[in-house]
Amino acid sequence: MARTAGYGAEQLLVAREEMRYDFGGARWRLPRDREALAWIFSQFLYGEVTGIQCGHWLYRAPDLEAAQFFAQQSVEEMAHVQQFVRLLDRLGERPRPAHPLVRFLSTSFMGASFPEHTCLEMAAGEGFVLMVFYALIDTIEDDAIRRVLEAAVVQEERHVSFGEQRTARAIAERPELAPQLLGLSLVALASVRQLARRVPRFLPSEHEVMRHLPAFLEKTCAVSELRLRRMGVLREPLAEMSWIRKAGLAGWGSFRHAVRTLSPSGKRLTDTYLTDPQIQRPVPPTGVFPAS
Numbered sequence: 001m002a003r004t005a006g007y008g009a010e011q012l013l014v015a016r017e018e019m020r021y022d023f024g025g026a027r028w029r030l031p032r033d034r035e036a037l038a039w040i041f042s043q044f045l046y047g048e049v050t051g052i053q054c055g056h057w058l059y060r061a062p063d064l065e066a067a068q069f070f071a072q073q074s075v076e077e078m079a080h081v082q083q084f085v086r087l088l089d090r091l092g093e094r095p096r097p098a099h100p101l102v103r104f105l106s107t108s109f110m111g112a113s114f115p116e117h118t119c120l121e122m123a124a125g126e127g128f129v130l131m132v133f134y135a136l137i138d139t140i141e142d143d144a145i146r147r148v149l150e151a152a153v154v155q156e157e158r159h160v161s162f163g164e165q166r167t168a169r170a171i172a173e174r175p176e177l178a179p180q181l182l183g184l185s186l187v188a189l190a191s192v193r194q195l196a197r198r199v200p201r202f203l204p205s206e207h208e209v210m211r212h213l214p215a216f217l218e219k220t221c222a223v224s225e226l227r228l229r230r231m232g233v234l235r236e237p238l239a240e241m242s243w244i245r246k247a248g249l250a251g252w253g254s255f256r257h258a259v260r261t262l263s264p265s266g267k268r269l270t271d272t273y274l275t276d277p278q279i280q281r282p283v284p285p286t287g288v289f290p291a292s
Protein backbone atom coordinates (compact mmCIF):
# COMPACT_ATOMS: atom_id res chain seq x y z
CA MET A 1 0.00 0.00 0.00
CA ALA A 2 2.44 2.59 1.22
CA ARG A 3 5.45 3.99 -0.55
CA THR A 4 7.65 3.84 2.53
CA ALA A 5 10.89 2.41 1.13
CA GLY A 6 13.87 4.38 2.33
CA TYR A 7 12.95 4.10 6.01
CA GLY A 8 14.27 1.36 8.26
CA ALA A 9 17.22 0.02 10.24
CA GLU A 10 19.75 0.75 7.49
CA GLN A 11 18.69 4.39 7.27
CA LEU A 12 18.63 5.10 11.03
CA LEU A 13 20.74 8.16 11.90
CA VAL A 14 21.77 6.37 15.12
CA ALA A 15 22.46 2.69 14.40
CA ARG A 16 21.37 -0.22 16.60
CA GLU A 17 24.97 -0.82 17.71
CA GLU A 18 25.24 2.82 18.80
CA MET A 19 22.01 2.46 20.82
CA ARG A 20 23.03 -0.77 22.49
CA TYR A 21 23.91 -0.83 26.19
CA ASP A 22 25.99 -3.66 27.67
CA PHE A 23 24.14 -5.14 30.66
CA GLY A 24 27.10 -7.40 31.41
CA GLY A 25 25.08 -10.61 31.41
CA ALA A 26 22.31 -9.35 33.76
CA ARG A 27 18.96 -11.00 32.96
CA TRP A 28 15.23 -10.81 33.54
CA ARG A 29 14.35 -14.40 34.47
CA LEU A 30 10.96 -16.12 34.53
CA PRO A 31 9.00 -16.86 36.61
CA ARG A 32 11.04 -14.81 39.13
CA ASP A 33 10.52 -11.46 37.33
CA ARG A 34 6.90 -11.88 36.19
CA GLU A 35 5.59 -8.86 38.11
CA ALA A 36 8.40 -6.52 37.10
CA LEU A 37 8.03 -7.45 33.42
CA ALA A 38 4.25 -7.04 33.68
CA TRP A 39 4.76 -3.45 34.89
CA ILE A 40 7.19 -2.75 32.03
CA PHE A 41 4.91 -4.33 29.39
CA SER A 42 1.94 -2.38 30.78
CA GLN A 43 3.80 0.89 30.09
CA PHE A 44 4.43 -0.27 26.52
CA LEU A 45 0.81 -1.37 26.14
CA TYR A 46 -0.24 2.24 26.83
CA GLY A 47 2.38 3.52 24.39
CA GLU A 48 1.08 1.23 21.66
CA VAL A 49 -2.53 2.35 22.27
CA THR A 50 -1.34 5.92 21.60
CA GLY A 51 -0.94 4.63 18.03
CA ILE A 52 -4.50 6.00 17.62
CA GLN A 53 -2.73 9.36 17.21
CA CYS A 54 -1.69 8.16 13.75
CA GLY A 55 -5.28 8.99 12.78
CA HIS A 56 -4.73 12.61 13.89
CA TRP A 57 -1.55 12.87 11.79
CA LEU A 58 -3.05 11.05 8.80
CA TYR A 59 -5.72 13.79 8.67
CA ARG A 60 -3.03 16.49 8.95
CA ALA A 61 -0.36 14.83 6.77
CA PRO A 62 1.50 17.41 4.64
CA ASP A 63 1.93 15.05 1.67
CA LEU A 64 0.79 11.70 0.32
CA GLU A 65 3.96 9.91 1.42
CA ALA A 66 3.37 10.95 5.05
CA ALA A 67 -0.35 10.03 4.81
CA GLN A 68 0.52 6.57 3.49
CA PHE A 69 3.13 6.12 6.20
CA PHE A 70 0.69 7.01 9.02
CA ALA A 71 -2.01 4.73 7.56
CA GLN A 72 0.44 1.81 7.65
CA GLN A 73 1.88 2.82 11.04
CA SER A 74 -1.60 2.80 12.61
CA VAL A 75 -2.06 -0.83 11.52
CA GLU A 76 1.35 -1.74 12.96
CA GLU A 77 0.78 0.00 16.32
CA MET A 78 -2.63 -1.70 16.74
CA ALA A 79 -0.93 -5.05 16.04
CA HIS A 80 1.63 -4.17 18.74
CA VAL A 81 -1.27 -3.64 21.19
CA GLN A 82 -2.33 -7.24 20.57
CA GLN A 83 1.24 -8.46 20.93
CA PHE A 84 1.67 -6.83 24.36
CA VAL A 85 -1.68 -8.26 25.49
CA ARG A 86 -0.37 -11.69 24.49
CA LEU A 87 2.96 -11.09 26.26
CA LEU A 88 1.04 -10.23 29.45
CA ASP A 89 -0.98 -13.43 28.95
CA ARG A 90 2.28 -15.35 28.68
CA LEU A 91 3.35 -13.89 32.03
CA GLY A 92 -0.06 -14.74 33.49
CA GLU A 93 -0.41 -11.10 34.61
CA ARG A 94 -3.10 -8.47 34.12
CA PRO A 95 -2.27 -5.09 32.51
CA ARG A 96 -1.59 -2.30 35.03
CA PRO A 97 -2.22 1.45 34.58
CA ALA A 98 0.46 3.50 32.85
CA HIS A 99 2.63 5.81 34.96
CA PRO A 100 1.50 9.49 34.74
CA LEU A 101 4.87 10.49 33.21
CA VAL A 102 4.49 7.81 30.52
CA ARG A 103 1.04 9.26 29.81
CA PHE A 104 2.51 12.78 29.70
CA LEU A 105 5.31 11.85 27.30
CA SER A 106 3.02 9.80 25.03
CA THR A 107 -0.21 11.78 25.06
CA SER A 108 -0.16 15.17 26.83
CA PHE A 109 3.09 16.12 25.10
CA MET A 110 1.63 15.33 21.66
CA GLY A 111 3.11 17.49 18.90
CA ALA A 112 1.24 20.58 17.75
CA SER A 113 2.72 20.52 14.24
CA PHE A 114 4.07 17.93 11.81
CA PRO A 115 7.76 18.73 12.61
CA GLU A 116 7.00 18.54 16.36
CA HIS A 117 5.40 15.15 15.79
CA THR A 118 8.25 13.73 13.71
CA CYS A 119 10.95 15.11 16.05
CA LEU A 120 9.42 14.53 19.49
CA GLU A 121 7.12 11.55 19.11
CA MET A 122 8.70 9.59 16.29
CA ALA A 123 12.48 10.28 16.36
CA ALA A 124 12.88 10.94 20.10
CA GLY A 125 9.89 9.13 21.68
CA GLU A 126 9.91 6.02 19.53
CA GLY A 127 13.73 6.17 19.60
CA PHE A 128 13.51 5.89 23.38
CA VAL A 129 11.10 2.95 23.00
CA LEU A 130 13.51 1.32 20.54
CA MET A 131 16.38 1.53 23.04
CA VAL A 132 14.28 -0.14 25.73
CA PHE A 133 13.17 -2.83 23.22
CA TYR A 134 16.83 -3.54 22.39
CA ALA A 135 17.61 -3.66 26.12
CA LEU A 136 14.75 -6.11 26.80
CA ILE A 137 15.80 -8.33 23.87
CA ASP A 138 19.33 -8.43 25.32
CA THR A 139 18.21 -9.20 28.88
CA ILE A 140 15.00 -11.33 28.82
CA GLU A 141 15.72 -15.06 29.02
CA ASP A 142 12.41 -16.11 27.43
CA ASP A 143 12.85 -16.86 23.68
CA ALA A 144 9.16 -16.43 22.81
CA ILE A 145 9.09 -12.92 24.32
CA ARG A 146 12.32 -11.98 22.56
CA ARG A 147 10.92 -13.13 19.18
CA VAL A 148 7.82 -10.91 19.58
CA LEU A 149 9.99 -7.92 20.51
CA GLU A 150 12.39 -8.52 17.59
CA ALA A 151 9.42 -8.51 15.17
CA ALA A 152 8.09 -5.24 16.64
CA VAL A 153 11.58 -3.69 16.52
CA VAL A 154 11.67 -3.91 12.69
CA GLN A 155 8.57 -1.72 12.52
CA GLU A 156 9.68 0.65 15.30
CA GLU A 157 12.98 1.17 13.44
CA ARG A 158 10.98 2.33 10.41
CA HIS A 159 8.91 4.72 12.55
CA VAL A 160 12.06 6.23 14.08
CA SER A 161 13.75 6.42 10.69
CA PHE A 162 10.76 8.27 9.20
CA GLY A 163 10.75 10.67 12.18
CA GLU A 164 14.47 11.35 11.82
CA GLN A 165 14.44 11.91 8.06
CA ARG A 166 11.36 14.09 8.01
CA THR A 167 12.67 16.17 10.93
CA ALA A 168 16.04 16.62 9.20
CA ARG A 169 14.20 17.65 6.02
CA ALA A 170 12.05 20.17 7.95
CA ILE A 171 15.16 21.71 9.56
CA ALA A 172 16.95 21.89 6.18
CA GLU A 173 13.95 23.72 4.69
CA ARG A 174 13.20 25.90 7.74
CA PRO A 175 16.28 26.28 9.99
CA GLU A 176 14.32 28.62 12.29
CA LEU A 177 12.44 25.52 13.59
CA ALA A 178 15.59 24.17 15.27
CA PRO A 179 15.48 26.21 18.53
CA GLN A 180 11.79 25.35 19.12
CA LEU A 181 12.32 21.65 18.51
CA LEU A 182 15.45 21.69 20.66
CA GLY A 183 13.59 23.45 23.50
CA LEU A 184 10.80 20.84 23.47
CA SER A 185 13.37 18.04 23.24
CA LEU A 186 15.03 19.39 26.41
CA VAL A 187 11.64 19.25 28.19
CA ALA A 188 11.18 15.64 26.99
CA LEU A 189 14.68 14.67 28.17
CA ALA A 190 14.01 16.19 31.60
CA SER A 191 10.75 14.18 31.79
CA VAL A 192 12.59 10.94 30.90
CA ARG A 193 15.07 11.64 33.73
CA GLN A 194 12.17 12.24 36.14
CA LEU A 195 10.52 9.01 35.03
CA ALA A 196 13.77 7.09 35.64
CA ARG A 197 13.95 8.59 39.17
CA ARG A 198 10.44 7.24 39.91
CA VAL A 199 10.91 3.78 38.39
CA PRO A 200 12.39 2.29 41.63
CA ARG A 201 8.92 2.64 43.20
CA PHE A 202 7.69 0.04 40.72
CA LEU A 203 10.75 -2.06 39.90
CA PRO A 204 13.29 -3.41 42.42
CA SER A 205 16.47 -1.23 42.35
CA GLU A 206 18.61 -4.12 43.58
CA HIS A 207 17.58 -6.34 40.62
CA GLU A 208 20.57 -7.44 38.49
CA VAL A 209 19.22 -5.54 35.44
CA MET A 210 17.85 -2.54 37.35
CA ARG A 211 21.24 -1.90 38.94
CA HIS A 212 22.24 -0.65 35.47
CA LEU A 213 19.40 1.91 35.32
CA PRO A 214 21.52 5.03 36.11
CA ALA A 215 24.11 4.15 33.44
CA PHE A 216 21.38 3.08 30.96
CA LEU A 217 19.63 6.43 31.51
CA GLU A 218 22.84 8.33 30.72
CA LYS A 219 23.32 6.22 27.58
CA THR A 220 19.70 6.93 26.54
CA CYS A 221 20.18 10.69 26.97
CA ALA A 222 23.50 10.56 25.08
CA VAL A 223 21.80 8.72 22.18
CA SER A 224 18.99 11.31 22.13
CA GLU A 225 21.58 14.10 21.97
CA LEU A 226 23.44 12.34 19.13
CA ARG A 227 20.20 11.97 17.19
CA LEU A 228 19.34 15.65 17.70
CA ARG A 229 22.78 16.60 16.35
CA ARG A 230 22.49 14.31 13.31
CA MET A 231 19.00 15.66 12.49
CA GLY A 232 20.41 19.21 12.61
CA VAL A 233 18.26 20.22 15.61
CA LEU A 234 21.30 20.62 17.92
CA ARG A 235 24.52 22.27 16.79
CA GLU A 236 26.68 22.24 19.92
CA PRO A 237 27.21 19.75 22.77
CA LEU A 238 24.51 20.07 25.44
CA ALA A 239 27.23 19.99 28.11
CA GLU A 240 28.62 23.27 26.75
CA MET A 241 25.24 25.05 26.95
CA SER A 242 24.46 27.09 30.09
CA TRP A 243 21.35 26.21 32.08
CA ILE A 244 20.01 29.71 31.35
CA ARG A 245 20.20 29.04 27.61
CA LYS A 246 18.58 25.61 28.05
CA ALA A 247 15.79 27.13 30.17
CA GLY A 248 15.29 29.83 27.53
CA LEU A 249 15.04 27.26 24.73
CA ALA A 250 12.63 25.10 26.77
CA GLY A 251 10.46 28.19 27.43
CA TRP A 252 10.54 29.23 23.76
CA GLY A 253 9.71 25.74 22.52
CA SER A 254 6.85 25.40 25.03
CA PHE A 255 5.50 28.86 24.09
CA ARG A 256 5.50 28.07 20.35
CA HIS A 257 3.93 24.67 21.10
CA ALA A 258 1.12 26.36 23.09
CA VAL A 259 0.50 28.95 20.35
CA ARG A 260 0.26 26.25 17.67
CA THR A 261 -2.00 24.12 19.88
CA LEU A 262 -4.40 27.06 20.31
CA SER A 263 -4.36 28.08 16.64
CA PRO A 264 -3.75 25.03 14.46
CA SER A 265 -3.19 25.85 10.81
CA GLY A 266 -2.41 24.14 7.57
CA LYS A 267 -4.19 22.86 4.51
CA ARG A 268 -5.39 19.27 4.10
CA LEU A 269 -4.27 16.91 1.35
CA THR A 270 -7.70 17.24 -0.22
CA ASP A 271 -6.68 20.86 -0.99
CA THR A 272 -3.09 20.16 -2.03
CA TYR A 273 -2.97 16.68 -3.58
CA LEU A 274 -2.70 17.92 -7.18
CA THR A 275 0.67 19.53 -6.41
CA ASP A 276 1.92 16.52 -4.38
CA PRO A 277 5.23 15.02 -5.65
CA GLN A 278 3.50 11.64 -6.11
CA ILE A 279 0.85 13.20 -8.41
CA GLN A 280 2.88 16.00 -10.00
CA ARG A 281 5.29 13.89 -12.09
CA PRO A 282 6.00 13.45 -15.79
CA VAL A 283 3.15 11.76 -17.68
CA PRO A 284 4.13 9.14 -20.32
CA PRO A 285 3.53 10.86 -23.71
CA THR A 286 1.33 8.06 -25.02
CA GLY A 287 -0.21 7.07 -21.69
CA VAL A 288 -0.15 3.43 -20.66
CA PHE A 289 -2.29 2.21 -23.60
CA PRO A 290 -0.72 0.94 -26.83
CA ALA A 291 -1.18 3.35 -29.74
CA SER A 292 -4.06 2.23 -32.04
Ligand SMILES: [Fe+2]
Binding pocket: 048, 076, 077, 080, 152, 156
Ligand atom coordinates in the same frame (compact mmCIF):
# COMPACT_ATOMS: atom_id res chain seq x y z
FE1 LIG B 1 4.65 0.21 18.41
Ligand SMILES: [Fe+2]
Binding pocket: 077, 126, 155, 156, 159
Ligand atom coordinates in the same frame (compact mmCIF):
# COMPACT_ATOMS: atom_id res chain seq x y z
FE1 LIG C 1 5.98 2.90 16.67
